[in-house]
Structures are given as structure tokens and as C-alpha cells.
Amino acid sequence: MSLLLFVVFLGLMFAGVPLGVAMGLAGTAVIYFADLGLMSLPTSVYTGIAKYPLLAIPVFVLAGMIFERSGVALRLVRFAVAIVGERRGGLALAAILVCMVLGGISGSGPADAAAVATVMIPGMVRAGYPLAFSAGIIAAAGSTAILIPPSIVFILYSVLVPEASVPALFAAGLIPGILAGLALMLPSWWLSVRNDFGAKERSDGEIKTTFWQAFKEAIWGLLAPVLILGGMRSGMFTPTEAAVVAVFYGLFVGLVIYRTLNWGSIYDVLVESAEVSGVILLIISLASVFAWAGSTLGAFEALGALLIGISSNETIVLLAVTLLLLVAGMFLDAVSILFIFVPFLLPVILHFKWDPVWFGIILAMNIAIGQFTPPMAINLMVTCRIAGIRIEETVPWVLWFLGAMSTAMLLVTFIPELALAVPRALGYLN
Amino acid sequence: MHSPGNKRPARIERALAAGCMALLCIITFANVLVRYLTNASFAFTEEFSVFLLLVLTLLGSVSAFAENRHIRITMLVEKLPKPGRRLCAGIEWMANIALFGLLAWFGYRMALDDFEFEVTSPGLGVPQWWYTVWLPLLSALIVVRLLLMLISKRRVPE
Numbered sequence: 001m002s003l004l005l006f007v008v009f010l011g012l013m014f015a016g017v018p019l020g021v022a023m024g025l026a027g028t029a030v031i032y033f034a035d036l037g038l039m040s041l042p043t044s045v046y047t048g049i050a051k052y053p054l055l056a057i058p059v060f061v062l063a064g065m066i067f068e069r070s071g072v073a074l075r076l077v078r079f080a081v082a083i084v085g086e087r088r089g090g091l092a093l094a095a096i097l098v099c100m101v102l103g104g105i106s107g108s109g110p111a112d113a114a115a116v117a118t119v120m121i122p123g124m125v126r127a128g129y130p131l132a133f134s135a136g137i138i139a140a141a142g143s144t145a146i147l148i149p150p151s152i153v154f155i156l157y158s159v160l161v162p163e164a165s166v167p168a169l170f171a172a173g174l175i176p177g178i179l180a181g182l183a184l185m186l187p188s189w190w191l192s193v194r195n196d197f198g199a200k201e202r203s204d205g206e207i208k209t210t211f212w213q214a215f216k217e218a219i220w221g222l223l224a225p226v227l228i229l230g231g232m233r234s235g236m237f238t239p240t241e242a243a244v245v246a247v248f249y250g251l252f253v254g255l256v257i258y259r260t261l262n263w264g265s266i267y268d269v270l271v272e273s274a275e276v277s278g279v280i281l282l283i284i285s286l287a288s289v290f291a292w293a294g295s296t297l298g299a300f301e302a303l304g305a306l307l308i309g310i311s312s313n314e315t316i317v318l319l320a321v322t323l324l325l326l327v328a329g330m331f332l333d334a335v336s337i338l339f340i341f342v343p344f345l346l347p348v349i350l351h352f353k354w355d356p357v358w359f360g361i362i363l364a365m366n367i368a369i370g371q372f373t374p375p376m377a378i379n380l381m382v383t384c385r386i387a388g389i390r391i392e393e394t395v396p397w398v399l400w401f402l403g404a405m406s407t408a409m410l411l412v413t414f415i416p417e418l419a420l421a422v423p424r425a426l427g428y429l430n
Numbered sequence: 431m432h433s434p435g436n437k438r439p440a441r442i443e444r445a446l447a448a449g450c451m452a453l454l455c456i457i458t459f460a461n462v463l464v465r466y467l468t469n470a471s472f473a474f475t476e477e478f479s480v481f482l483l484l485v486l487t488l489l490g491s492v493s494a495f496a497e498n499r500h501i502r503i504t505m506l507v508e509k510l511p512k513p514g515r516r517l518c519a520g521i522e523w524m525a526n527i528a529l530f531g532l533l534a535w536f537g538y539r540m541a542l543d544d545f546e547f548e549v550t551s552p553g554l555g556v557p558q559w560w561y562t563v564w565l566p567l568l569s570a571l572i573v574v575r576l577l578l579m580l581i582s583k584r585r586v587p588e
Contacts, residue, residue, distance in 0.1 A: 015518045016507040017525045018500035024529050042537040046565055049487055050480045055454065058486060062451060237462065244458040267448060271493075274447035278490015279500055285487060286529070333501050375505045 002299035005030045009290065019336050024286030027293035036296055041289060048288025049281060052240070053166065056155050057107075058277035059243035063250055064106025065269045065276075068115035070254025070261050072221035076101055077119050079218035082211045088199045089192030091124050093185055095134070096141040100181045103145035104225030105246060107152040109334075109371045111276070113142025113379040117386040129197045135387040136372070136394040137188050139379035140401035143368035144184075146334065147177030149229060153334050153367055155239060156284070157360045160342045164356040166239050167232060168428035172357050172419040176365060176412045183408040187400040220253045233426070280335055287339035295343055304347030314352050321345065322413060325363060326406075329370020333378055337367055357429065358412075361419040365409040373402055440496040440575060447489035454482050477553035481561045488568035492575050495526070523580065530572040537566030 008029050012022035080094035102112050117138045124134040146153040149170035158166045228246050231237040254261035294300050371379045384391050412418045423429050494500050507518045541563040549558040
């Protein structure tokens with residue numbers, strides 16, 4: 001029966017059925033053949049989605065899009081360029097910096113990558129960066145959005161693993177997120193210098209802004225992460241409320257300060273964010289059917305026991321789990337990974353007494369790497385569509401970023417304090 | 431991404447989904463304001479917000495189906511010869527119809543139970559079926575949309 005669950009899922013998945021539908025049908029098939037009662041199908045879907053913490057997901061998606069459309073991303077780019085200056089590799093470093101700051105507003109990798117790619121790729125091309133390199137670095141840097149709080153992945157992980165609270169996870173993601181960004185800067189700077197990227201004269205008449213001018217323009221964007229994170233830290237807002245405050249702050253900046261938004265563009269943003277949220281949330285609700293069927297059968301415990309049985313050596317199991325997640329990340333999206341893997345990794349976490357917050361960070365880092373590693377690289381798909389190139393062309397560059405971020409991930413794996421120091425200092429860990 | 435002259439499909443669902451999103455934000459923001467200004471709380475609206483989340487999910491999914499934006503793995507399918515690709519497209523289409531058809535039917539039975547046993551919601555105390563009935567209704571809508579999409583695809587070969 002357990003086999004049926006995974007066989008049906010994998011079969012439908014590779015036939016090109018949407019992932020959520022594949023999980024839902026696999027769960028339904030098992031519920032039917034194991035005679036678990038088909039009424040659990042609508043119940044699982046309904047209770048799977050009707051959860052208060054999940055409300056934060058569509059609102060953070062909307063907030064990210066509003067900050068993109070209102071021109072905050074553009075002004076952050078100008079500011080970042082003013083900081084790093086026009087030198088070889090300068091724009092690549094600026095792209096990473098902007099991705100990290102925007103990651104402090106939006107909680108989704110593809111949204112972050114899309115915002116930065118739209119603004120930066122034309123300028124990077126003019127400065128002499130190849131399209132494939134630009135698309136690759138922005139896809140990779142965009143993935144830090146799910147590590148730097150707020151993060152949709154952490155919200156979902158906390159729903160699945162209630163022992164790890166959202167504030168603790170958000171705090172724990174901060175240093176690994178910055179570490180991942182720094183790790184990406186090294187190869188992108190070195191590659192730029194070696195290949196002479198960004199050395200071209202910028203005689204295209206673009207207005208050069210001074211540092212202070214750029215800073216004054218960008219301050220509204222720079223304040224947003226402070227507002228969101230500060231509000232949550234001080235206990236003023238729940239994550240959902242922080243997301244809503246970000247939405248209205250973004251609307252204020254776009255309508256009043258920059259005057260870049262109008263009612264038409266607000267409607268477009270609402271539609272767009274509703275559709276993107278629909279895609280994410282549908283997977284969550286249908287994955288609940290899969291998860292319910294799997295846990296009722298005991299399929300997940302069996303798999304967990306199998307993993308524990310690999311070796312009595314904790315480190316070997318940890319590396320096996322990491323490898324598994326890394327490979328899964330290359331094929332599946334974040335939500336599917338969480339719903340398929342967390343249920344059977346939980347017994348493993350308990351067995352070795354791993355810290356659930358730290359494990360959530362490792363999980364998110366693996367998901368982040370998967371977001372820009374082909375074949376299923378959701379960030380790369382977005383940036384390549386914007387750049388108008390094929391994903392295959394980016395592979396030689398992406399391998400460098402894969403190596404860099406994997407190194408950061410292994411550091412956090414073997415030095416758990418990198419993740420746990422901040423939440424411990426803030427008193428979020430028991 | 432969309433050429434302006436091209437009429438985007440599922441316009442009504444799109445507008446309703448946008449409305450859901452706006453309403454969600456307004457309710458939550460009003461909640462924050464009221465809590466800080468008056469010390470009162472209308473947290474009981476939580477169950478309504480959560481219900482909007484369900485509606486948003488299904489409506490947003492309709493337009494994602496219409497634009498083929500659901501996350502799928504097409505890596506293997508694209509390598510297949512033409513008959514194989516058509517077979518997979520058929521499987522995909524039937525899987526979608528089957529799942530939402532089942533959801534519509536069993537969701538209807540769930541709502542019917544809530545109606546017959548007069549279950550009331552925990553927060554606002556309204557009949558629970560006011561909420562649960564939307565799962566089968568919107569699932570049925572998705573089935574209808576998928577059928578319509580098949581017809582329009584037949585008419586305009588890609």
C-alpha cells in the first residue's frame with residue numbers, strides 16, 4: 001500500500017500532471033484501496049488549507065509584488081550600484097545585495113529573483129555581463145529570500161513541525177541567509193574579474209546618481225525589512241499581520257511617495273498574486289491528502305526507520321538526509337518537498353535528538369539550492385524567461401553557485417550555532 | 431508576458447480572486463488597527479479569513495490552469511515522441527478532472543452532512559455549511575473550466 005502511494009505519485013508526476021494533483025490522486029488511490037474512507041478526501045483538503053498561519057503566504061506574495069511594481073527594487077539597485085561602484089563584478093555584487101534586502105520583504109525565491117532580474121538584467125548586459133551569468137547569479141541570490149526572514153518555507157515548516165516556532169525559525173534564518181549571500185559573492189566576483197565582466201564603459205547616458213541621492217530614494221525600501229522584522233520581533237504583529245502591514249506600507253510608498261502605482265496596476269498585482277498564491281496553496285491542500293494517507297498507513301514511519309537504519313553514525317545519516325534533500329530539491333518545488341519529506345524525517349530528527357529549528361534551516365538551505373539547480377529550478381526558469389535564454393546555457397555558471405551555497409549549507413550543518421545563536425539570544429529557544 | 435490584444439481566459443474568476451485577496455488584506459489590517467486603537471479584538475473573524483483563503487486557492491487555481499502555470503515536471507514528457515506527448519497530455523487532463531470531480535462529489539457530501547446535522551462554526555456561530563459548500567462548488571467550477579479548455583483547444587489546434 002505504501003508502495004502504491006509513491007508509485008502513483010511518481011508515475012503521474014513524470015507524466016506531467018501538476019504536482020499537487022499528482023499528490024492528491026496518489027493519496028486518494030491509497031485511501032480507496034486501503035478502505036480508509038473517502039470522506040477524508042474533502043476533509044483533508046479543507047483542514048489542510050484552513051489554517052491561520054497559512055494566511056501569511058498570499059499576503060507575503062502580494063507584498064513582494066507590490067514592492068517590485070512600486071519601483072522599490074529599482075531604487076535599491078541604484079543604491080547598491082552607488083555603494084559598490086562601477087567596477088568589474090560590481091553589478092553582480094549589487095544584484096546579490098538587492099536580492100538579500102528584497103528577501104527581507106518577500107518570502108519567496110522566485111518572486112525575489114523575478115523582481116531583481118527585471119530591473120538588473122538589461123543594465124548588466126550593457127555593462128558586459130553575459131545573459132547566462134546574469135540569469136544564473138540572480139536566480140541563486142534570489143533563493144536567499146527563503147532563508148532571510150520573512151520566509152514562506154519557514155511558515156510552512158512551522159505548520160508541519162509545531163515545536164519550531166515561526167519567530168525562532170525567522171531569527172535562525174538570518175545568519176545562514178547572509179552567509180549564503182556572502183558565499184555567492186565570492187565566485188561571482190572572482191568570475192567577473194577573471195572574465196572581465198562589467199568593465200565596459202557605461203556611455204549609455206544613464207544618469208549617475210550620487211551616494212546620498214540614491215540613499216534618499218532607497219530609504220523607503222531599506223526601511224521595509226526593519227518595519228517587518230522589528231514589528232514581529234517586538235511582538236506587535238503576527239507574521240500574517242506583518243505581511244499585511246508590508247502590503248499597506250508598499251501601497252503607501254507606491255501611491256504617495258514614488259507615485260508609481262495606480263488603481264489599474266494595483267488590480268493587476270492583486271490578480272497576479274492571487275494566481276501565484278493559488279498555485280502554492282493548491283499544492284498545500286492536496287499534499288495534505290497525500291500526507292494524511294501516508295501517515296494513516298504508517299508509510300512515513302517505515303521510511304523514517306529505514307533512514308535511521310542506514311547507519312548508527314549520526315553524521316552519516318545526516319549527510320544521507322542532506323544528499324536526499326539536495327537531489328529532491330533539484331526536482332520538486334519547496335511546498336512538495338516539505339509535505340513529502342518532513343513527515344518521514346521527523347522520526348529521524350527525534351531519534352537523533354536534532355534541534356527542529358536547526359533542521360528547518362538545513363532543510364530550507366537545501367530547498368534554496370534546489371531553486372536554482374536544474375532540471376527543476378524555479379528561480380532559474382523565472383530569470384531565464386526574463387533574459388530570453390535557455391536554462392541549459394546557464395549550467396556552467398550555476399555550478400559555481402551550487403558549490404558556493406553547498407559550502408555555506410555544510411557550514412551550518414556542522415556548526416549549528418550559526419543558525420541557533422540568534423534565536424537563543426532573543427530567547428526564542430526553550 | 432501577455433500580449434495586450436490577447437483576451438486572457440477565466441476573467442471572472444480572476445476578478446473574484448483579486449477581490450478575495452483585497453478583502454483578506456483589508457480584514458487583517460483592520461484587525462491590527464482596531465487592536466491598537468481600542469484594545470478590542472475581532473479575532474473571531476479569523477475563521478472568515480481562513481475561509482477566504484480556501485476560496486482564493488481554488489479561484490487562483492482556475493486561472494493558473496487556464497494559463498498552464500501550475501507546477502509540473504515536463505522534463506520527461508518533452509523528450510517523448512509526439513504520440514507519447516499526446517498520451518501524457520491526455521493523462522494530465524484526466525487526472526485533473528478526476529481529482530476535482532472527486533472533490534466536488536465528496537465535498538458535496540461533507541457539506542450535506544454539515545447541513546443535516548446543523549453544525550455551526552466555532553468562531554462566528556454561523557452554519558458550517560455556508561463555508562464548506564464552497565469546496566464542492568468551486569471544484570465543480572474547475573471541472574467545468576477544464577472541460578471548456580479542452581473544447582477551445584480542439585477548435586484552435588496549437
